[in-house]
Amino acid sequence: MARYTGAVCRMCRRDGVKLFLKGPKCFTDKCPVEKRNFPPGQHGQTRKAKIVGYGLQLREKQKAKRIYFTLEGQFRAYYEKASNKTGVTGELLLQQLETRLDNVAYRLGFAISRRQARQVVRHGHVNVNGRKVNIPSFQVKVGDVIEIRENSKKLVILEGGRDFASGQTTPSWLEVDRDNFSGKVIALPKREDIQLPVNEQLIVELYSK
Numbered sequence: 341m342a343r344y345t346g347a348v349c350r351m352c353r354r355d356g357v358k359l360f361l362k363g364p365k366c367f368t369d370k371c372p373v374e375k376r377n378f379p380p381g382q383h384g385q386t387r388k389a390k391i392v393g394y395g396l397q398l399r400e401k402q403k404a405k406r407i408y409f410t411l412e413g414q415f416r417a418y419y420e421k422a423s424n425k426t427g428v429t430g431e432l433l434l435q436q437l438e439t440r441l442d443n444v445a446y447r448l449g450f451a452i453s454r455r456q457a458r459q460v461v462r463h464g465h466v467n468v469n470g471r472k473v474n475i476p477s478f479q480v481k482v483g484d485v486i487e488i489r490e491n492s493k494k495l496v497i498l499e500g501g502r503d504f505a506s507g508q509t510t511p512s513w514l515e516v517d518r519d520n521f522s523g524k525v526i527a528l529p530k531r532e533d534i535q536l537p538v539n540e541q542l543i544v545e546l547y548s549k
Contacts, residue, residue: 397546404538408437409455414477419547430540431531438529441466442476444486448516448523449505450498457501465492480525487522 405415422432437443442458445466451457457476460466464474467487480486488498502518510516511533515524 397542400539400542430544434534439480441478444480447511449502451501452504482525484525
């Protein structure tokens, strides 16, 4: 499957906000958004076009895709599923993205970023309800127990993830056991639980045209 392999900090600079794609670096003065808060490229500092209408809606969709590392087809499928459910479409869309296994692994402190958590899942280090799952887009449900496999608990990146997560607020919809690298989904995330710089209503307006 195609995936972005370039410098992720360019994405934050393009959007002009922190998308928190690099873990601890995003919280320091070394963050490129802090040092060079203008779009990347030759004309980044001189070309400052005002974004309105469709461009604004597109920018919000791009931000959500970049935060969760999804491709267009997959993201569109999430929207279609959310729009066919009863409830607020934008919130249901974010709920699906937030309950991806790679994101949950990140929230539980198994990695310092969603990108790294995706790698942890893809390499088969994660169990869901006692069974190995190596699909980053796997949707977890309420009651699911997510844990690092016993033979993988000594990985260096897991220690780094745990140390980073210990300084962050644990999501209220997750129950975390950091010592044993495990956690449980105790509820579905609500909009107020998802503290990200995304206006989901603009994404809905874009797709509903």
